[in-house]
Amino acid sequence: MSIFDGLAAVEEEILKCMKCGNCQAVCPLYQESRREPAVARGKIRLAAAVLEGKLEPTDGLAERFALCLTCLACVASCPSGVKVDRIILAARTVLTQKKGLPFIKKTIFTGLSRPRLFDLGVKTAARLQGLLFKNIEPGKMQPRFPIGLELRRIVPPLAPVPFRDQVAEKHTVERPVATVAFFTGCMTNYLYPEIGQATLRVLKAHGVDVIIPRLQHCCGAPILYNGAADMALEMARSHVDLFGGIQADAIITVCGTCGEAFKHLYPELLEDIPRYSERAREVAAKILDITQFLHKLPFNPKLFRAPELAVTYHQPCHLGRGLGVVQEPLFIIRSIPGVNYLPLKEPARCCGNAGSFSLTHYDMSYQILTRKLKDIEDTGAQLVVTGCPACRMHLTDGLTQEQMPQKVVHTVELLARLLEEK
Amino acid sequence: MSVAQAIEALRRELGKNNVITATEDLFCYSYDATADLPEQTPDVVVTPENVDQVVKVVKIARQFRLPIYPRGSGTNLSGGTVPIKGGIVLSTLKMNRILEIDPSNLTATVQPGVIIQDLNNAVAPYGLIYPPDPGTVATATMGGSVAECSGGLRGLKYGVTRHYVMGLELVLADGEVIRYGGKTVKNVTGYDLVRLFTGSEGTLGIITEIIVRLIPAPQARETMLAGFSRLADAGNAVADIIGQKVIPATLEIMDRVTVETVENFAHVGLPTDVEAILLIEVDGIPEVVKSEAAAVRQVIAKNGGWVKTAENDEEREKLWSARRAALPALARRKPTTILEDATVPRSKITDMLLAVEDIGKRYNLVIGTFGHAGDGNLHPTILADARDEEEMERVRAAVEEIFRAALSLGGTLSGEHGIGIAKKQFLPWEMGNPGVQVLKKIKQALDPDNLLNPGKMVDLT
Ligand SMILES: Cc1cc2nc3c(=O)[nH]c(=O)nc-3n(C[C@H](O)[C@H](O)[C@H](O)COP(=O)(O)OP(=O)(O)OC[C@H]3O[C@@H](n4cnc5c(N)ncnc54)[C@H](O)[C@@H]3O)c2cc1C
Numbered sequence: 001m002s003i004f005d006g007l008a009a010v011e012e013e014i015l016k017c018m019k020c021g022n023c024q025a026v027c028p029l030y031q032e033s034r035r036e037p038a039v040a041r042g043k044i045r046l047a048a049a050v051l052e053g054k055l056e057p058t059d060g061l062a063e064r065f066a067l068c069l070t071c072l073a074c075v076a077s078c079p080s081g082v083k084v085d086r087i088i089l090a091a092r093t094v095l096t097q098k099k100g101l102p103f104i105k106k107t108i109f110t111g112l113s114r115p116r117l118f119d120l121g122v123k124t125a126a127r128l129q130g131l132l133f134k135n136i137e138p139g140k141m142q143p144r145f146p147i148g149l150e151l152r153r154i155v156p157p158l159a160p161v162p163f164r165d166q167v168a169e170k171h172t173v174e175r176p177v178a179t180v181a182f183f184t185g186c187m188t189n190y191l192y193p194e195i196g197q198a199t200l201r202v203l204k205a206h207g208v209d210v211i212i213p214r215l216q217h218c219c220g221a222p223i224l225y226n227g228a229a230d231m232a233l234e235m236a237r238s239h240v241d242l243f244g245g246i247q248a249d250a251i252i253t254v255c256g257t258c259g260e261a262f263k264h265l266y267p268e269l270l271e272d273i274p275r276y277s278e279r280a281r282e283v284a285a286k287i288l289d290i291t292q293f294l295h296k297l298p299f300n301p302k303l304f305r306a307p308e309l310a311v312t313y314h315q316p317c318h319l320g321r322g323l324g325v326v327q328e329p330l331f332i333i334r335s336i337p338g339v340n341y342l343p344l345k346e347p348a349r350c351c352g353n354a355g356s357f358s359l360t361h362y363d364m365s366y367q368i369l370t371r372k373l374k375d376i377e378d379t380g381a382q383l384v385v386t387g388c389p390a391c392r393m394h395l396t397d398g399l400t401q402e403q404m405p406q407k408v409v410h411t412v413e414l415l416a417r418l419l420e421e422k
Numbered sequence: 423m424s425v426a427q428a429i430e431a432l433r434r435e436l437g438k439n440n441v442i443t444a445t446e447d448l449f450c451y452s453y454d455a456t457a458d459l460p461e462q463t464p465d466v467v468v469t470p471e472n473v474d475q476v477v478k479v480v481k482i483a484r485q486f487r488l489p490i491y492p493r494g495s496g497t498n499l500s501g502g503t504v505p506i507k508g509g510i511v512l513s514t515l516k517m518n519r520i521l522e523i524d525p526s527n528l529t530a531t532v533q534p535g536v537i538i539q540d541l542n543n544a545v546a547p548y549g550l551i552y553p554p555d556p557g558t559v560a561t562a563t564m565g566g567s568v569a570e571c572s573g574g575l576r577g578l579k580y581g582v583t584r585h586y587v588m589g590l591e592l593v594l595a596d597g598e599v600i601r602y603g604g605k606t607v608k609n610v611t612g613y614d615l616v617r618l619f620t621g622s623e624g625t626l627g628i629i630t631e632i633i634v635r636l637i638p639a640p641q642a643r644e645t646m647l648a649g650f651s652r653l654a655d656a657g658n659a660v661a662d663i664i665g666q667k668v669i670p671a672t673l674e675i676m677d678r679v680t681v682e683t684v685e686n687f688a689h690v691g692l693p694t695d696v697e698a699i700l701l702i703e704v705d706g707i708p709e710v711v712k713s714e715a716a717a718v719r720q721v722i723a724k725n726g727g728w729v730k731t732a733e734n735d736e737e738r739e740k741l742w743s744a745r746r747a748a749l750p751a752l753a754r755r756k757p758t759t760i761l762e763d764a765t766v767p768r769s770k771i772t773d774m775l776l777a778v779e780d781i782g783k784r785y786n787l788v789i790g791t792f793g794h795a796g797d798g799n800l801h802p803t804i805l806a807d808a809r810d811e812e813e814m815e816r817v818r819a820a821v822e823e824i825f826r827a828a829l830s831l832g833g834t835l836s837g838e839h840g841i842g843i844a845k846k847q848f849l850p851w852e853m854g855n856p857g858v859q860v861l862k863k864i865k866q867a868l869d870p871d872n873l874l875n876p877g878k879m880v881d882l883t
Contacts, residue, residue: 012757015757015758015808016757018455018759019453019455019456019457020497020558020749021455021495021497021558021561022561024495024561025537025539025560025561034469034515034516034518034535035442035447035469035513035515036447036450036496037446041450042449045449045452045453046449046450049449054449055445058446060444060446061446064447078750079754080750080754080759081750
């Protein structure tokens, strides 16, 4: 039984919680609201109440379970090793089955789950976005109307040409040391093609052949995290088919959440489906974040040169605590001559974006971001490096609104910029 | 007069943002960190922002005869915050300002919802510390820890919460606001009510402001790990260290069950061929630290143990992480963790360790014992599964025997976790019925209508 079959699958996890409350010390949402339902311990009690039949799956309950960043901070610090994220996902799945999704989420997810239609829709939207958004400066827009986004929110424009349409499917170098398949993720494809281009350049510079399968689409994580497992099933299957059929040494991701989808969620989701469970695990075993892969190659710092540059690094939740990629990005950043790494006080604290959470709870999301901005300011760094497009978007939003001068880039973009032209 | 009217009144006086009534939310205030206790949801949760609002809550509670259950972070281990009679849970978490740090008087004034660690962070730049450090420093509130008179790892040398509380502001059950004590080191004006309210578990008044004593941070420290092949040797070493007139800041013990479990789960490099280990830290002026550490090493050798000294911060941190992993690691072995708190005079620590070991064997239970050996405060931790009713019966019987053992050695039911619901029925064992009567008279005098945290510590009927 998987977590996507409901709460019974996580009964042991629920029982393991000894209610010590240690999660209070690390939960960003609890620290803002200081209310027990916000913290893991409270939500676990609610999940137990549902299991015991003491609580009905109400809208109110769905709202309580929506109030979680799935930043995994509680999981990392839980003395009893409770996998809180699994309980949250199981509960959300039950609640979504019973109560359905809010309209805006349902619309988006239905779109995401129909790859061809989605691609067409985004491309059309890219042409028309000027009607709904005004340009602030290159790479930054603000909504003209409240279209499900806060008016003050700064977002990147949709790329006129998505990344996967900009590049060929296969890229070969002379005497390759490895071949990888690149899963780009939606944000890189439609919002930040420069992250995709950077990945390609850096991999090629390291002598790696890259395949960017045309037929890839959304990983489905946003849907799974919102409890709509049934909608994501086909997405998972098609990716397992697609990437399972490619001869590659590794599958590269540039977003911790996409990586998590392949590595942890697909095997869980496809666990009981005969032909898929095995292959899902094989595909999962090949998933590596770009920094992990480069670090293993090994990374060649001689390819890069920085004019004195002071950078800091924000650790994305799903990359760090989710995939366990903590040291590799730091190792890479610090090994480039000229780069001066100035650590954040709490590098691993959630920035507050949390995917669709920032759509539905923007105020709280921004409140959490405010702490991160203060931390960034304290480092004195000029550039914020991070390993996740969503964090990048959120940090840029905050820095712009607060009129702070720091810029944000993905780790691999930093590398591509510092790559010495040969 | 109904609960609905009371809620109406609370909303009017506190604003609707400070009054929580959704069923889903109330469930999250039905428990604390205590295992194996009944849970109960309150009728309403209030989050007052200042003392005036606390007074209003008390007045409304009086008018509508609803009990009030004060609550900080809900991390206590005696059922102190479970609203067993329904009514109002009063959360102090919105009263979380550090009002003043006064380096010339070495005091800090805080609201009850301040987290202990936040106070420590705030006074660190002054070179000061607030020593009481329960395992929950990062989560527990000042109000909750004063109400429980929490102890912690440094009790032996630095004492417990009551040794640092100098003044209190409280709202009494009749709605009056009173202040006792203050910033003076000396104060014998009237009965020592600051001490009475410290450790009163929310049954006598609601704490709304606390003045605490701070001390200079120690200049140097040395941390050592000692291993013993017999449990009794470890216990005797504890007594001997103190016999040598060395008072370590920390003197912690972990028995074999705990050590093995920690090593299995956390892999911190602990030896697993021991019956017990001690973690010892001496601190103070550098020269004194040196000579005390030397004395400690001698005592350990004399008792047949080996010792390893942390050479740098990294090694020290490693030893500490082993100690911090004790409860977590134990908690992972089985779903239900019952953490006991029986305490004996430290000269009896060996007897108590052996008694617990024996009780575990007789009831066929896994008990890991660790704790603050230096002050006689052990935490025998019973690992069980709440779904196994037969096993839970054995757990309850074993807990009673642990209490009896501690009392027969001249100890106490609870060193630092409090009485609450969990140990209420055992009070007569320690203080006799006449002793319990005195508690009741105090409760009767201050809260005749039994409005404040009813059902905890003593029952009025
Ligand atoms: C893993 C773990 C380790 C622990 N380690 C230790 C330890 O080493 N030493 C130790 O002593 N304890 C320890 N404890 C117990 C607990 O953390 C402490 O008792 C803690 O100080 C309680 O603080 P709190 O804010 O959670 O209070 P709560 O649990 O919310 O409340 C505790 C009691 O205080 C009352 N109360 C709360 N606020 C007020 C107020 N403003 N006015 C009046 N009454 C009030 C409540 O009604 C209740 O009776 C541990 C607990 C856990 C779960």
